[in-house]
Amino acid sequence: MTTNSSKYNITVIGAPGVGKSAITLRLLYQEFVDDYEPTKLDSYQTMMDYQGQDVDVQITDTAGQEDYASVRDTFLRSGEGFLCVFSLTDSDSYSHIEELYNQVKLAKSMEPPQLPFLIVGNKSDLESSRQTKTEDAQRFAESLGVKYMETSAKNNENVTEAFQFLIGMLVESRSAETAPIESNTGKKKKKKNGGIKRFLCGLA
Amino acid sequence: MSMANITTGWLKKETHGALRRYERRWVVVSGNSLSYFKKDDNMSPSLGIIDLPGKKIILCADTDHGYKFELTDKDNSYNFSCETKTEREKWVDAISCISYGPFGGGMFGSSIEVTVKREKLHGGRNIPKIISQCIGYLDRTSRLHENGIFRLPGNEKTVKQLKMEFQEGMEPNLEAKGDTHTIGSLLKLYLRSLPDSVIPSSLYEDFVAIILTYELNQKEGLNELRYLINKIPCSAYNTLRRLCEFLYKVQTFSDLNRMDLNNLAIVFSPTILKNNSGNLDLEMRDMQKLKRVTEIMILNHEALFPEDKEEEDQEDLDLENIDPDELKNLYTVKMIKYQVQAREILTKDKEIEKLRAQLAQSQNTIMEQEQTILEQRNKIDQLEENVQQLQSQETCSGSSPTTTSPLPPPRSSKTVLQGGSKNGDLSNSPLVRRRTQPVTRTKPPVKPRPGTICDP
Numbered sequence: 001m002t003t004n005s006s007k008y009n010i011t012v013i014g015a016p017g018v019g020k021s022a023i024t025l026r027l028l029y030q031e032f033v034d035d036y037e038p039t040k041l042d043s044y045q046t047m048m049d050y051q052g053q054d055v056d057v058q059i060t061d062t063a064g065q066e067d068y069a070s071v072r073d074t075f076l077r078s079g080e081g082f083l084c085v086f087s088l089t090d091s092d093s094y095s096h097i098e099e100l101y102n103q104v105k106l107a108k109s110m111e112p113p114q115l116p117f118l119i120v121g122n123k124s125d126l127e128s129s130r131q132t133k134t135e136d137a138q139r140f141a142e143s144l145g146v147k148y149m150e151t152s153a154k155n156n157e158n159v160t161e162a163f164q165f166l167i168g169m170l171v172e173s174r175s176a177e178t179a180p181i182e183s184n185t186g187k188k189k190k191k192k193n194g195g196i197k198r199f200l201c202g203l204a
Numbered sequence: 205m206s207m208a209n210i211t212t213g214w215l216k217k218e219t220h221g222a223l224r225r226y227e228r229r230w231v232v233v234s235g236n237s238l239s240y241f242k243k244d245d246n247m248s249p250s251l252g253i254i255d256l257p258g259k260k261i262i263l264c265a266d267t268d269h270g271y272k273f274e275l276t277d278k279d280n281s282y283n284f285s286c287e288t289k290t291e292r293e294k295w296v297d298a299i300s301c302i303s304y305g306p307f308g309g310g311m312f313g314s315s316i317e318v319t320v321k322r323e324k325l326h327g328g329r330n331i332p333k334i335i336s337q338c339i340g341y342l343d344r345t346s347r348l349h350e351n352g353i354f355r356l357p358g359n360e361k362t363v364k365q366l367k368m369e370f371q372e373g374m375e376p377n378l379e380a381k382g383d384t385h386t387i388g389s390l391l392k393l394y395l396r397s398l399p400d401s402v403i404p405s406s407l408y409e410d411f412v413a414i415i416l417t418y419e420l421n422q423k424e425g426l427n428e429l430r431y432l433i434n435k436i437p438c439s440a441y442n443t444l445r446r447l448c449e450f451l452y453k454v455q456t457f458s459d460l461n462r463m464d465l466n467n468l469a470i471v472f473s474p475t476i477l478k479n480n481s482g483n484l485d486l487e488m489r490d491m492q493k494l495k496r497v498t499e500i501m502i503l504n505h506e507a508l509f510p511e512d513k514e515e516e517d518q519e520d521l522d523l524e525n526i527d528p529d530e531l532k533n534l535y536t537v538k539m540i541k542y543q544v545q546a547r548e549i550l551t552k553d554k555e556i557e558k559l560r561a562q563l564a565q566s567q568n569t570i571m572e573q574e575q576t577i578l579e580q581r582n583k584i585d586q587l588e589e590n591v592q593q594l595q596s597q598e599t600c601s602g603s604s605p606t607t608t609s610p611l612p613p614p615r616s617s618k619t620v621l622q623g624g625s626k627n628g629d630l631s632n633s634p635l636v637r638r639r640t641q642p643v644t645r646t647k648p649p650v651k652p653r654p655g656t657i658c659d660p
Contacts, residue, residue, distance in 0.1 A: 038355055038467055066396065070487065074484055093357075
């Protein structure tokens, strides 16, 4: 099957300082990196387990800064699954979700439930300074037709689960896609991934 | 959008008359006006032209029929409708910098140079007011200590509202409405809205290339960088200077605000130097270098930006859009400037005159001295001649012709030829060979006979 060998891309988006990199690095290195450097753009390759199968995953960690919007927008188009992060301790980052959601919808010309999009409220360990209620975020996600999870990169809560959820959506949608016309779609995906690779080589 | 830029696209415009409805129009915002057409072929005549300066822009409540905005003044009102919110933002940005520009606003989307020129008419300084106000707001101990200053965004709604108020020329009260992150975001939003980045994108390649030089030789890199920075237009230069100076201060508190030099440079570099080629590969390739240049500029701001630059002239001010009071104001300012300059020129002229007189005097002295030298020389010559005369008399009487060696005749000496050189015998005397005319003429003058050696 081609499904095993081809890569899945997950793009992590969200307002600045919500913990996009912290979540990504927690998943990859099993540790909490308390580094305050704003991300420009980082990309990682990893293997993840999905229902007993090893899948190749590429994770693109984007900049929250508007100053890097042009670069980020390109990755909205080339990304497949979107982990959309806000901080539970920053209501401004929560109100930014809707705009991001609309941007992704526009860039992918896709809507839920087909659109692999997950809203993540991070920093659940800082319960005392929480600004967004779980029920509110839950209701809001439902209104968009997407899933909602709360994570803590610091305490390693729900991080793997969040990525697993998106991988699940991607694997499902691709196997559904590849079934009827296998060769065509396979080619298409390969081309897309090649494009990202090229960008990242340039970065290094 | 600057004045020179053109914004075009399809919009729905409400028709006038009894039956009001929205019709699709090709809209062109250029210069000071908005024109609309039935087709986008640039051939058909425009259906109408709206003069933009002085128009107010009102955003209408969102409806299912699109995102609307209204252009109004005392007499007229025009309604437009866009398909998306983003599209409406684009149009409102393009129009508002023209319509509010002459009235103390319109800085979002206008170039720094234009904004500073406009503001100087109303007592503005060397950099846009919005920059000095935002930095003024943030430059307090408690705000400088704020975690993630310039990284974390403020409240989006407040940022937008403040932008709108600035744009309409209202001078909002930041103390009442802002907080550290909101004002930080506003400052960055303003910088991003410029038609060209603070460092003109035409200098992009040069600034990026500096890093190579800098890594090899810091001093040389800094020199080159200073040279490049000097190419930045005056007001943009002053703005960048102020910004780097302030960011330097911000990073000194990095143990509290966590925004060290590296972090600030990451956040600001893509905004202060944009690459307009639209080539994303290039942008990503250069990200790290751009960040380095920004770091170097912040760190060495004192050496790289020694002082504010002064505006040279205000010729390209958009005269057509200034109201008479402003024009009068500008006229007075210019008159004073010219009077001062005229006075300076007069003083300098006088100095030049004085110097000229001094020069003439010293030239005279030199001439006189040369004259004296000449006279002295003549005297010396005369004395020499006298000496020779005496010597020749001595030789003629004392030495025998046999002592003269058979040297070849001299090549050019009238004296010698005259002195009977047919045989060449005469010329052998050392005295005759010299230019001692009086000797040869007076002594053996008129008829030199062959064979004779000497007269006496």
